[in-house]
Amino acid sequence: MTARKKLVSILIPAFNEEENVTRAYETVKKVFDSLPGYDFEIVFTDNHSTDKTFALLKTIAAKDSRVRVIRFARNYGYQRSVLVAYKAARGDCSVQIDCDLQDPPELIPELLKHWEAGHQVVYGVRRSLPDGPVTAFARKTFYRLMRSLSEDDLPIDAGEFRLVDRVILDQLRDVDDTSPYVRGLVSSMGFSQIGVQYDRQARIAGESKFPLRALISLAVDGVLNHSLIPLRIASLTSLVVATITFVVIFVYLMGRLLLGQDWPAGFATTTVLLLMSIMLNAMFLGIIG
Structure with missing residues (x-):
């Protein structure tokens, strides 16, 4: 009798990413071609895109049953989009990546290796950033500010790019928060967590959907949700x-x-x-x- 392969849910939020969704799908599929011991699914959460993103995703999903698409009735913001994807994941674990592939899917095998070693959370640590000096400084300041203010052990230079175990996915299903700070939620749950360093890539196509003002808004949500200050x-x-x-x-x-x-x-x-x-x-x- 053939043993059941472990299912890995790949979670990809998208907003006006018509230039990237197909490339993201093809890249993830190629990564799992080198991982025959695993099954995978891809959950795209479309944050009410106004370009061809949703049409392209429907076409991909129609051709590949491993792809599911969740479209919001309006733009609920990046963090809620991420949380919805976590709740929709069916896998034994999930990996959250951005549609622009600045966080490389090629790192998934290494994340899985640490997961198989017993870690419930494996998060990516950004060793370098392709952003301009102002944005890079703002990001680094944000990470350090959140760590100093938070009651939880938030890793420095870590974004949403991470693998989480089924036990955490089940706990995230109980979260009902209109302004979640997802990386803070995951960190606050404890369990065994480990970081993997990588160099963040430059965006190849499209425009960033996370400007400086969004980073400030995220910082405010993070402080209000995960700090007693x-x-x-x-x-x-x-x-x-x-x-x-x-x-x-x-x-x-x-x-x-x-x-x-x-x-x-x-x-x-x-x-x-x-x-x-x-x-x-x-x-x-x-x-x-």
Whole structure:
């Protein structure tokens, strides 16, 4: 009796990638031609492309039953697209790659080798970047900022290019987040994780769908989802405002009782109530989190 081959799900988000989708499909297929011990599927998530991307993907899927295409009714953003692909994966493990192939599919055999050795997460570590100096600096700063602020052990210079085991895919199915930070979610789950260094390639065709403003937005989502710093700031704010409130009350009472001073009608009451409102909002934000 022939043993069942392990199934590897290749997850590829796409948005206006008409120049790259066919090349991505052909490259992945070629990689698995050299891996006869595995079966594979490709899950494309089309983030409501406005060019020929979806039409090309439908043509590919019609010819190859190993290809599935999920098209969104509108553009939900890169991170949600990645999360949906993880939830749709049927494999024993999955590998997330970008449609522009800047993260080389040729590295998949090495990722699988580490997975077979017992690691549940094998992530790519970008040894070099083809971006311009400003974008490269922003990316490196982002990785280090997230690592310093996060409560989780986020790897430096690692993007979404990674292999994850079925056990993590099952846990990701329970995630319901409209602004997910997927690499943070995976890192927070623990298990055995290891990095593999590689040189990121330059984009051959099409334009980048991840400009500097998207990186800033991702940083904000990452900090809000995987750091206690904002909650600690809220708690500290409530403490500072509480101190100011008590000082205002003390000054008002001392001035009134000892010096006979009188503030404009309603001024003291309005000031104290406003400060107490700010204090309570900040305090409960820090508690509820």
